[in-house]
Amino acid sequence: MLILQRGAVLCFAFTLSLPCAAQAKSALSAYIRENAPALVLDHVRIIDGTGAAPQEDMRIVITGGKISALHDAKSHGDDPANAKVLDMTGKTVMPGLVGMHEHLFYPLPNRPADGLGLYAEAADSAPRLYLAGGVTTARTGGSLEPYTDLELKRAIEAGKIPGPKFDITGPYLEGKGTFAIQMHQLSDPDDAARLVDYWAAEGVTSFKAYNYLTADELKAAIDHAHAHGLKITGHLCSVGFKQAAALGIDNLEHGLVVDTEFFPGKKPDVCPGFRENLNYIVQSLDVDAPAVHDMISDLVAHHVAITSTLAVMETLTANRPPMQRESAALKTMTVEAAKEYLTVRSTMAEQKTGEILLHKEMQFEREFVASGGLLMAGCDPTSYGGVVPGFGDQRNLELLVEAGFTAVEAIRIASLNGAKYMGKDGEIGSIAPGKAADMVVLGGNPAEKIENVEKVEMVFKDGVGYDSAALIRSVNGTVGIR
Structure with a gap:
């Protein structure tokens, strides 16, 4: 049986007059000005x-x-x-921006009332939009289709499609209880070690721990990632920041808003719940509290970087970002995706806590940097939509300035700092x-x-x-x- 994709048929049809390699080159050159x-x-x-x-x-x-x-x-x-x-x-x-929390997937719209949260691989749109927005190097902050991500990276490096230089993160290191059907749930530390070893051999260049894995699973993943000379970041819930630092994690995503170590009655290896923790931070946690400052000092002492993702956090606040700022990004979305984003966004107008949460995170990031911490940035184009690759990375810069950094400081955070974390500051990250x-x-x-x-x-x-x-x-x- 001969099955040909449309591109292969076209290539076959024109074999006598134009080599396929020339077609690929001309397709890329359509986007090249100089x-x-x-x-x-x-x-x-x-x-x-x-x-x-x-x-x-x-x-x-x-x-x-x-x-x-x-x-x-x-x-x-x-x-x-x-x-x-x-x-x-x-x-x-x-x-060029060095985006440190990027993704090659995006939430699918039209989820039934009792349906599953699913994310589509943004293989066509994401690489182009990152590059168009000024992101020339991007680390994916977790993968749902790691083989697809790796093949995209190789296609870009071969000059077949436009996109940034990618650092591909392996599949999420997630424990039992995940909300996402597309994620493997680890069974034990040996499973975590096996997953890291397998995907390191397949070519991923970093890893990300997620909400529900245990401390023992995290430790196994860290040790095996480091044995391969690779780094590991985390968006954690079951494990707090100080514990993760002690275990040897290299980077933590999102900042204070996902750290659960201050939650009253926090139990080892148990995520107390996202909404519950956010409400506690909004209502009760003082960023100036000695315990928070102690956590910051501990992260700095352990050389743990933080990735700022203010663009996705902003979507939890009322009437933000301004609609005039959204017009260009909305044009890139399908009608269904744009409608779903705007519908959910409208419900945020009733929320009173998002703005408080955003500004507490901004304060945390300022104090982390003031204490000597390495702050990086990425747009995290997930949540309920609206944060679009490239556009979201630009918005991050604007929000870092709103947080109190100067424009040149914000640009350094989003470029040279990421390059330093990756050990590539001798090659990229500054002019x-x-x-x-x-x-x-x-x-x-x-x-x-x-x-x-x-x-x-x-x-x-x-x-x-x-x-x-x-x-x-x-x-x-x-x-x-x-």
Whole structure:
């Protein structure tokens, strides 16, 4: 039996006139605006990702996919003689974002009243939208289809489809009681160890522990991940932050809002309930309490990073984000997905606790950084929808500024800090000679107005400039199903 997918049929039909490899190349080139062997971005403002002040009227030289020189626009230095020069007067260039809590799936709409929560692999939309939004490197924060995620990574690296550089996390390390039918439930520590060993061999580059696993299962997963030279993060509930740090975890997701160690009567290896814990944090937990400060100090001492996911947290608050901010993201969603998101969003208008929770998390993140902690960022495009890859990462930057960080500090959190955690800060995460030319060209200055991070015109990955608008147009109306 001969079964051919549509693409394979087309490839077969045109074999005599056009090689398939050429077709793949032309499909990718539809999104490329600049791909000169040597390129100069002239008269540009640079926010380099280190937290330093913007540098005005600069010149960035790109050769061989890397940044070969940075200097004042008045001095041409040793620019390549045949370089293509782009006048970028009025533009800002910042480093490509290093998204540290991203996903390649999205909630499916139209769930029956007694139906299961299901998530569709966003194989077409997510990679393009991340890149279009300025994310040039992304760690997936848990996988529901790890083989699909790995194949997407390989297809992107082979130049077959556009997308960021991916660090693929293995399937969720989840215990008994999960809400998601698509997650394997660990049976014991040996099961956790087996899962880590298997997926490390398959090529995943990180792991994520989830709500219901036990401390013994978490310890087994950590030890086996570390034995493979890989890191493990966690969105935990059964295990508190200090206990996880003592067990050797590398990173914790979301921050204070999911830490259950302060919940009255918390029992070992038992998740007290998400809503119950959130209500306790809102009503009773003081971020300035000595116990919280002690937890922060403990995480810093153990070198445990925190991933800020303010964009998804904001969806739990009333009338946020502003609807005018949502219009572009809504266009990328299917009609059904957009309708479901807006319907649930409207119910949040009746909630009074979300704003308190959001601001407590913002305070926690400020104090974590002030204490010397490594804060990173990712948009976590899940929950009940609305947080769309790329757009959500931009919103994170705006919310970090609302939390009290300066614009250049927020950009560092969302770029260089993630690169440092991954051990790749010598290659990516900031704009400096010798690093990969992973950069975002903005039609405004985010240091003056952070909302200018939404004005993405072009995204460079390894020196190739992708057209943000073209990438978005190619998947408009697909988020929620593809």
